[in-house]
Amino acid sequence: xxxxxxxxxxxxxxxxxxxxxxxxxxxxxxxxxxxxxxxxxxxxxxxxxxxxxxxxxxxxxxxxxxxxxxxxxxxxxxxxxxxxxxxxxxxxxxxxxxxxxxxxxxxxxxxxxxxxxxxxxxxxxxxxxxxxxxxxxxxxxxxxxxxxxxxxxxxxxxxxxxxxxxxxxxxxxxxxxxxxxxxxxxxxxxxxxxxxxxxxxxxxxxxxxxxxxxxxxxxxxxxxxxxxxxxxxxxxxxxxxxxxxxxxxxxxxxxxxxxxxxxxxxxxxxxxxxxxxxxxxxxxxxxxxxxxxxxxxxxxxxxxxxxxxxxxxxxxxxxxxxxxxxxxxxxxxxxxxxxxxxxxxxxxxxxxxxxxxxxxxxxxxxxxxxxxxxxxxxxxxxxxxxxxxxxxxxxxxxxxxxxxxxxxxxxxxxxxxxxxxxxxxxxxxxxxxxxxxxxxxxxxxxxxxxxxxxxxxxxxxxxxxxxxxxxxxxxxxxxxxxxxxxxxxxxxxxxxxxxxxxxxxxxxxxxxx
Amino acid sequence: xxxxxxxxxxxxxxxxxxxxxxxxxxxxxxxxxxxxxxxxxxxxxxxxxxxxxxxxxxxxxxxxxxxxxxxxxxxxxxxxxxxxxxxxxxxxxxxxxxxxxxxxxxxxxxxxxxxxxxxxxxxxxxxxxxxxxxxxxxxxxxxxxxxxxxxxxxxxxxxxxxxxxxxxxxxxxxxxxxxxxxxxxxxxxxxxxxxxxxxxxxxxxxxxxxxxxxxxxxxxxxxxxxxxxxxxxxxxxxxxxxxxxxxxxxxxxx
Numbered sequence: 001x002x003x004x005x006x007x008x009x010x011x012x013x014x015x016x017x018x019x020x021x022x023x024x025x026x027x028x029x030x031x032x033x034x035x036x037x038x039x040x041x042x043x044x045x046x047x048x049x050x051x052x053x054x055x056x057x058x059x060x061x062x063x064x065x066x067x068x069x070x071x072x073x074x075x076x077x078x079x080x081x082x083x084x085x086x087x088x089x090x091x092x093x094x095x096x097x098x099x100x101x102x103x104x105x106x107x108x109x110x111x112x113x114x115x116x117x118x119x120x121x122x123x124x125x126x127x128x129x130x131x132x133x134x135x136x137x138x139x140x141x142x143x144x145x146x147x148x149x150x151x152x153x154x155x156x157x158x159x160x161x162x163x164x165x166x167x168x169x170x171x172x173x174x175x176x177x178x179x180x181x182x183x184x185x186x187x188x189x190x191x192x193x194x195x196x197x198x199x200x201x202x203x204x205x206x207x208x209x210x211x212x213x214x215x216x217x218x219x220x221x222x223x224x225x226x227x228x229x230x231x232x233x234x235x236x237x238x239x240x241x242x243x244x245x246x247x248x249x250x251x252x253x254x255x256x257x258x259x260x261x262x263x264x265x266x267x268x269x270x271x272x273x274x275x276x277x278x279x280x281x282x283x284x285x286x287x288x289x290x291x292x293x294x295x296x297x298x299x300x301x302x303x304x305x306x307x308x309x310x311x312x313x314x315x316x317x318x319x320x321x322x323x324x325x326x327x328x329x330x331x332x333x334x335x336x337x338x339x340x341x342x343x344x345x346x347x348x349x350x351x352x353x354x355x356x357x358x359x360x361x362x363x364x365x366x367x368x369x370x371x372x373x374x375x376x377x378x379x380x381x382x383x384x385x386x387x388x389x390x391x392x393x394x395x396x397x398x399x400x401x402x403x404x405x406x407x408x409x410x411x412x413x414x415x416x417x418x419x420x421x422x423x424x425x426x427x428x429x430x431x432x433x434x435x436x437x438x439x440x441x442x443x444x445x446x447x448x449x450x451x452x453x454x455x456x457x458x459x460x461x462x463x464x465x466x467x468x469x470x471x472x473x474x475x476x477x478x479x480x481x482x483x484x485x486x487x488x489x490x491x492x493x494x495x496x497x498x499x500x501x502x503x504x505x506x507x508x509x510x511x512x513x
Numbered sequence: 514x515x516x517x518x519x520x521x522x523x524x525x526x527x528x529x530x531x532x533x534x535x536x537x538x539x540x541x542x543x544x545x546x547x548x549x550x551x552x553x554x555x556x557x558x559x560x561x562x563x564x565x566x567x568x569x570x571x572x573x574x575x576x577x578x579x580x581x582x583x584x585x586x587x588x589x590x591x592x593x594x595x596x597x598x599x600x601x602x603x604x605x606x607x608x609x610x611x612x613x614x615x616x617x618x619x620x621x622x623x624x625x626x627x628x629x630x631x632x633x634x635x636x637x638x639x640x641x642x643x644x645x646x647x648x649x650x651x652x653x654x655x656x657x658x659x660x661x662x663x664x665x666x667x668x669x670x671x672x673x674x675x676x677x678x679x680x681x682x683x684x685x686x687x688x689x690x691x692x693x694x695x696x697x698x699x700x701x702x703x704x705x706x707x708x709x710x711x712x713x714x715x716x717x718x719x720x721x722x723x724x725x726x727x728x729x730x731x732x733x734x735x736x737x738x739x740x741x742x743x744x745x746x747x748x749x750x751x752x753x754x755x756x757x758x759x760x761x762x763x764x765x766x767x
Contacts, residue, residue, distance in 0.1 A: 104599075106595060106597045106599045107599055107601060107602075109564060109595070109599070110593070110595060110599030110600075110601075111601070112564055112584075112585070112588065113562065113564060113588060113593035113595070113599075114588070114589075114593065114612045114613045114616070114662065114663075115585050115586070115588045115589030115612075115613050115616045115617070115666070116585060116612075116616060117583075117585045120585075120616065124601075125601060128603045129601075129602070129603060
């Protein structure tokens with residue numbers, strides 16, 4: 001069970017553990033001294049606790065995402081670490097202040113009375129007496145941070161969240177469950193280890209300390225297997241003995257946004273690169289904006305993006321030119337403004353299209369988007385769609401304002417239309433489920449929905465590497481919409497692994513494995 | 514002269530808590546500061562060991578002025594006992610007693626000997642009580658440990674802030690006796706704050722009556738009873754006098 005999950009476990013676990021430990025330790029190092037100062041100074045305590053509380057009310061995923069622009073577009077470990085460290089501050093800080101303020105005033109005076117200096121009183125009386133409360137804060141912080149660390153996947157930091165985000169998008173519930181179970185177990189184990197150390201200190205019981213060290217050892221043990229064993233290189237263990245390896249020694253960082261097609265394409269693109277000796281680092285589950293910013297900053301070497309996305313969300317254009325015009329204009333804009341090379345069009349388009357079931361189409365006589373006008377129907381899409389010009393424009397052109405709208409994750413849209421809960425969805429044209437659910441795509445004669453040609457974007461830095469670009473040549477115009485839809489369907493419907501689908505797609509493209 | 518306080522004055526905002534208080538103490542002598550709540554007696558006591566810094570006046574101990582030393586070093590030379598005992602709950606009884614010697618940097622041997630001796634003297638032998646936690650002690654036992662802790666650094670003087678107030682009458686009586694024995698054995702001087710004249714009477718060589726931040730009369734108990742300086746002193750003596758009369762009447766009747 002979970003064989004696939006175990007294969008990538010060392011990296012995900014090590015990433016998660018490193019992030020969590022670094023964040024908790026930093027939180028501790030900041031909060032305790034700050035708490036000590038604030039406990040004795042009401043003017044400081046109020047603002048400090050206020051700030052920490054405000055940080056705490058920011059949803060974890062938003063705090064993590066915010067750290068990316070705050071750190072100048074940097075993705076990966078540092079923004080995730082910064083957000084989690086901030087997150088760990090409040091419980092420790094609050095408990096340090098409360099714990100210190102709770103020390104009996106008589107005892108504090110007695111401590112001075114017997115001849116302690118202020119510092120001796122702090123170390124010998126205040127902190128030992130406040131310790132149980134401070135440690136309780138530390139335990140709360142640990143559980144929060146280990147849990148929230150699963151959210152660092154979308155900012156490009158590897159963690160147990162990779163299981164969850166990929167699993168959610170590829171409908172691999174086993175992976176989701178696995179990620180949840182491991183991170184929950186880690187949170188509980190860390191909580192108990194801290195508790196053991198606390199008890200051993202309070203009772204001066206060496207056996208409890210030994211048990212604590214043992215527990216910590218168990219938590220860290222999976223890291224050792226990673227250090228000693230051969231590097232688990234994942235899908236890329238093919239050797240190309242005797243071939244020239246012009247990319248040998250180079251690490252190429254690929255972005256995969258959080259949906260099936262992106263996971264498959266990242267796996268696919270890594271193949272020709274690895275064949276030339278490159279090491280591949282896939283940052284998966286990234287948000288669209290995060291991925292693009294990382295491409296600008298050069299932290300990501302390559303990503304697959306779509307002309308319509310760049311056009312609307314990055315260039316903020318609202319007109320809809322023909323497909324070829326949009327392709328050349330986005331390419332030029334990216335190059336001129338960010339030095340990003342729009343290298344290879346992959347050959348397929350993944351656009352929005354209004355889709356209905358065959359029965360609905362028959363019942364209401366639907367053929368074009370305009371036929372939806374004034375029908376008592378509900379349309380579902382991902383939440384961002386209803387904020388985009390695509391929606392407002394089609395709504396205005398075809399008179400769709402009478403439709404009810406519902407935002408939901410694309411993973412669940414298809415079940416919703418199949419069960420009749422909604423009547424219309426905005427399907428992605430490469431989605432394998434269009435065929436599987438026997439959906440009808442409605443014609444859109446006015447061309448209000450922009451084209452979404454998939455292309456590989458290469459960062460300014462990586463674009464200087466000819467060998468890298470040459471490696472991508474086999475992918476140019478290699479994937480038709482039908483091919484992409486079929487590959488997506490393998491994952492979304494047949495429950496194949498991303499790697500198996502990429503294997504199949506690679507075989508279709510190259511005729512060889 | 515061991516200890517002298519001269520013209521001690523302390524204001525808290527607009528309130529003058531202590532106003533020009535002066536007194537002195539010979540080695541081994543005991544003084545009780547007595548008065549109603551808010552008369553400034555506890556503030557006066559804390560001015561002596563610099564838990565509160567005076568606005569004016571000075572304190573000398575063995576010829577040395579208080580501010581010639583850092584506050585913590587000054588306090589290590591003066592024992593301090595408070596009403597709630599104030600034992601550190603995370604330390605054993607022995608560790609509580611050893612606190613000041615440790616701060617003074619004594620050698621371990623000497624600390625251990627001193628701790629054993631004091632626990633012995635206050636009737637809580639180290640073998641039975643040394644490793645206990647303060648929470649396992651009765652109120653009287655805790656106050657004895659507090660006393661042992663105050664004496665551990667071999668101070669020449671001990672300050673006691675209502676040390677018997679929280680105890681039941683029998684325990685209080687026993688402890689007052691014990692302190693007398695301790696003084697006979699170790700020979701320290703003491704300043705005690707109390708609001709109970711009979712406690713002061715039994716404990717102290719001299720009594721200073723305070724009101725509104727000033728000492729209004731000082732002398733032996735006999736002198737106060739014979740010649741109360743004013744109505745306030747008289748009022749302070751009234752309750753113990755009545756108690757004494759009814760008690761002696763009760764003992765006199767068959």
